[in-house]
Amino acid sequence: MPPPTRGARKSLNRLHDQTSKEEPLTTRIRQRPASNGPVSNGTRTRHPAARRFAILAAAVVVTMGLSGCVPAFLPQPSASTSSPTGESVSSALDPFYNQVLTWTDCGNSLQCTTAKAPLEWSAPGTDTVDLALVRHVATGTRVGSLLVNPGGPGGSGYDFVKGSLDYATDAKLQAGFDIVGFDPRGVGRSSAVKCFGAAEMDQYLYAIPTAARGTDAWIQEVEKSSTDFGAACATNTGALLAHVDTVSAAHDLDMLRAVLGDAQLNYLGYSYGTFLGATYANLFPDKVGRLVLDGALDPSTSNAEVTRVQAVGFESALRSYLADCLAGSKCPFNGTVDQAMTTISALLDSVDRSPIAASDGRMLGANTLLTAIIYPLYQASAWPNLSEMLSSVMQGNTKIAFQFADAYNGRNSDGTYLDNSTEAFLAINCLDYSYNDDPAVMRADAAAIEAAAPVIGKYMAYGDTGCANWPDKFTGTRAEIHAPGAAPILVVGTTNDPATPYVWAQSLARQLDSAQLVTYAGEGHTAYNKSNACVNNAVDSYLLQGTVPATDPKC
Incomplete structure (x- = not known):
């Protein structure tokens, strides 16, 4: 494969x-x-x-x-509880939007907790899923919470913040925001997808089909391997497997915003995280605060x-x-x-x-x-x-x-x-x-x-x-995302980004009604916090002060 x-x-x-x-x-x-x-x-x-x-x-x-460690002289945070916004939601959603989180010390001046979300947002009275969170409390004058997603999909935002805080965000953002990493549903420490054991994963990832590439026999071998993998995921994951889509994760994101006490979402999403952020903006345009989408995907492709x-x-x-x-x-x-x-x-x-x-x-x-x-x-x-x-x-x-x-x-x-x-x-x-x-x-x-x-x-x-024979099917449509009514959103693109090519950043910036593109002329995947002062200044000024560049700075 x-x-x-x-x-x-x-x-x-x-x-x-x-x-x-x-x-x-x-x-x-x-x-x-x-x-x-x-x-x-x-x-x-x-x-x-x-x-x-x-x-x-x-x-x-x-x-x-x-290094994901903060300076040793900073005080270790003590256990504390969150203060939800208390916004009015349906009675079925109230237990989720107004849950109080208890944060506990988990080392390196970080706090950890677990939130609950409905398994099905369309039927919130059924089963629930766990969402694992970690945060680094703001070291200066606090603006609010900044939720961070590293991409993937499947990347652990929890591990990203806990293990690489200084790679995820710079010192200015750490001073102004509680930096919050989270594992989306299906990922890592949250309620997670489970499929194969190690030996089976080796076979799935590294085995070489016996037939010649592209022949009918080769396609059949590859499809059987994928079908067996999907069947194992269904058996070992259960009902969660049908509900790990990005729309469901975007609903989780809005709930986390409210539980953390923020009237609007501040968010830094890399790679796949840009699709999650854009999906959120489309679903909840009135809740968009300051969103940075770095290494953008084109949602219409x-x-x-x-x-x-x-x-x-x-x-x-x-x-x-x-x-x-x-x-x-x-x-x-x-x-x-x-x-x-x-x-x-x-x-x-x-x-x-x-x-x-x-x-x-x-x-x-x-x-x-x-x-x-x-x-x-x-x-x-x-x-x-x-x-x-x-x-x-x-x-x-x-x-x-x-x-x-x-x-x-x-x-x-x-x-x-x-x-x-x-x-x-x-x-x-x-x-x-x-x-x-x-x-x-x-x-x-x-x-x-x-x-x-x-x-x-x-x-x-x-x-x-x-995925053609996956146990659960895609039921939506791939379409442009405009997010009408959303506050200004920053889209960052690198001209020779191999994983999320620059044309996608250009496309997403055109699609979103309120987007401003920030271009980095360079190599590599994503641009923020990678030693380019022009990009960092644009992102930091936007997130901390709400300053939107008048034009693309073309860093």
Whole structure:
């Protein structure tokens, strides 16, 4: 299957120490990447539209220490309770909107708690779900709460804030807001999607179909794998599986706003988090406070279109990497960028035909290699790591490639899995997009994707196979989001963002009635809090003072 490409902003928490004598330390970078979209079945990368298209999550292992700790001299917060807004809602919703949360100390000057939400917002008297939250209390004059989503879908906002606070937000926002991370329904510490055990996940993510890619027999193998996965999710998750869609999560977000005591929502969403934020604005325009949507998705795009545009984005990033590599002294390639792209294409084709065995018995095929390539493309600072990985694979060594793919998939070195982000990614995307597994349609889509991205496109195609036979179906429509009546919203886009290409930020900014686009001319996934003062100043001024740029600052 193709790599699921996710759109979560991956905070680099898996550091890769590149030395010839030391084993690379790959720490799972948490999302803000990846992507967001549906699932693709060519390579298994998590991608918004192609989960297996694996939106490549992640920012790779870069040599960068990200700290989520606040200064030690700050006082440890004591247990406290929330003060809901007390707004008038229906009697069925009142127990949720007016619940009082008890916060307890959970280390590093952070407080944690759990909120309750209805399983079905249309029938709130039935079962409930748990939503896990963590917050860092404002260190200065408090503006309110700022809820943060790192992307995915399936990324843990709880872990993002608890483990990478200074990557999620800068010191100015930490002074002015209670920074609140939360796991959306289906994710992590909240009521979570559960599917496979570790051994079954290995088979699902890394097994190589016996038939030739794109043939009827190959499609049948991939569809059976996906169908078995979905059946396990239904058995082990229960009724929750049908209610992890983004609309339900947006209703949860409004409830959390009220429970935290904020009359309007202040929100910072990365990657898939932009779709959640835009969905919220459309449902609750009068409750929009200050929303920043960084690394935007286009809510009107189909699964196939998401995959095609992301394939183009990653191929563009790959070319940028090669241009930089060839200009240096330690590049494993020679000649021009086009010649190097041809070499990479041949390498992918080679392992697709003849996978390379790893020491643990797994086989490195094209899908896993593509995931390993995409992982470091999330951030330009990780490009040297990509050179080392590609060089090693060309010499027949799979070690670093599997480290990268495992980091992307959240697989630990002992074969266990760090979290349920893969399961959640698929479960959410299968409810957020429509899918068509007609072989003729899939082959036409695959041809369009490969034409747009000749090197990696073929390995990101056939994403519909992942969700076409999912236990629960998409019931909505993919359409533009205008959010009429909402307060001004800031949309941030990076010109060569591979996971959420810039055209999506432009499109979302045009769609939203009250949006202002902030462009960052650069590489990598998402732009805020990544050492660009222009972007940071625009975002901080907007969130803290409500100052909306008169025009795009074009940072």
